[in-house]
Amino acid sequence: MSASRFNFVPSSHGPPLSIARAEGAWLETTDGQRILDAAGGAIMVNVGHGRREVIDAMTRTLERVTYAVPVFATEERERLVERLIDRWLPGDLARVYLTSGGSESVDAALRLARQHHVAAGRPERWKILGRDLSYHGTTLATLAAGGHEKRRAPFGPLLLDFPKAPACYCLRCPLGREYPECRVACADAVEEVLLREGPETVAAFIAEPVVGSTAGAVDPPPEYWPAVVEVCRRHGVLVIADEVMTGFGRTGRRFGVEHWDVVPDILVGGKGLAGGYAPLGAVFASEAVLEPLAQKGDELMYYTYGGHPSACAAADAVLEILEREDLVRRAADLGARLRKALEPLEDHPNVAQVRGLGLLQAVELVRDRETLEPFPAEVGMAMRVVVQGLVRGAFFYPGGCGPARDVVCLGPPFIIGDEELELIARILPEAIDAAVASADR
Template identity: 50%
Template structure:
């Protein structure tokens, strides 16, 4: 008999017995600074008793209730979202059990919206490259992430793809002043080629997460894109699974610009890792159109799980009471400055980028030509491995074709001393791997 294997494939994973604040503790007693917040999830840090108590109470008092019914925890979450988080345009809330499910629900809403208007032929979604939207067949198909699609390609539906802004490698030249217009025009061309009458929505991350490595678009990009969506009658679905709930120093990443999505998707930070939870928020126009046509918006059995909603309600309260979104902005600026100081002249680091506490570096073989290392050199996983040996957990990014990205997404409670450790260890790890 074979031994049971954990995880499903691969071996040799770490065992973590305890986590508190910004640290994970392995069974060998090593304290690991969680510079990745897990998978860029643990926004308020680990082990907050208040959240634990609220989850326990919800589990005890009303263990499971079908998703459409109200529980005190669901009511508290809706109240918190309405009072402090959602913009006035987004009045409809659908809660799922994770990010992929939330993105897929958002895409289904866009399709049903057009179907309700009698335009069921609008069934294409424009995707961007690089991007990541999830691991179900639909969200994988919509992800500009070749590495995570390997072995599935034949089964994945094909969608029109447009380039996401990549200032470092913009074909016009690095940080070219016209790149906002360039990437918006690329979207228009993709739309025209697909036939706008066939397109339901654009799906995009406002600040590209780990797939591209914290890529911030030029300031005129999103207003241009919003205008194009309106011109062609397509919905804008923003995927803020990684950037939502304060990560970039604003409640939502799109709020760095003067736009509003039709459908907003969140996950990770919504419950900060205390429970699996995703959220889909839509305008009344989207929801009431679907509703009036009598279409069914189906829920998952564990959608809006009462204990998960309790966790989220408390996490959002803590973010609010402790002013942690502002802290993410301030500490994010400090982290970026320290990264720039450490890597500005590094021969193998082409870029330091990000917003708030979502930051990344891009490693290259040649800083002038931007030539990358071969994929087989596995630079990212070696840097992450070297960091871990030195007691800091970084988050590997990239898509295979975009590569050698190391991301940082620590809890918002991080202190300056932790930033010193993170940056010092990252520098040592990069030097060790890129000798």
């Protein structure tokens, strides 16, 4: 198919990559090229592509029920909710609301936070405190809560002017400090922004436990999350952990927040929940968050496709595989090994940092590793690396924004073997060298 008909926005890009099959950690194009899916799709394929039991579970469901409104129970919805509550959700998170994706889930979480305060008699709490260098989705509310300047730019007047705390990004600390002498000043800055705004006007604080593709797998110092949770609790502000990318084992724990032993009031999941097999997202909350709504008889409005039965069947089967094959632990082990294999890149003249947790890893690219000067924006360095990776048979995930202009993310399925791990570690440096050479020409 020609690019002009396939692309929604007509552009000068060539024809799209056309995928004929996907199996395990591999994609195969219609012209027979095999590509290692080192990004796990959009960093969500965890049990691998094409698992027969997931497909069978979806098929069995569709043969019985193709649709039921989200407020009706079906066998697979109930099974999934039980599994999540009994085996997956941290702490006192025990309420499950199903959607059909990450943006929808974050949007619902923001509505839930607002409804919680309104129902509890605190209608003055409406602001969502976000952070610079973050991403929470493509709806207008989630863009407003996020700090992805490039994606927000065209929508300025449509976005509510929510306050932002500085990013927790040690490589180029926005506060000009250095860890550990800084004593995690970026956590104190969350409280400073709250006090400036008037904490009684703030409904919730939202953040990704490990920043995803916006800044490239930025994991915070160990003190950060416990400190911000304490600050928020002290000021009556709900904590929302956006685990759309980090959830369901990606960082080597079931959820990112478990690295720091904190439990948010609301946790948002998507991507890995159904492992790429079906559109599904979810909002998880504590009883205490739902209590005021229950008292008033309020509901959280549903999406027509929320928790589709076949998507729930897929998620239940994906989670069952993660449990049975101990894949969360494997993601932690493979993450450590992948990092070790990428060690040579730490000395590369165009690599500022290799970072991440578990199987969410990223490489930040710069023109000069001493000064951290980025490549000019028009060079599009991250995308060049992705193109060079594809030429060599591996798909990496491009990202970056603001000071972290060019990042290349890795998020392979948790089932990759030694050979695939070595291939990633071989192809990525080659792709970086070729991309840099192409920009110099």
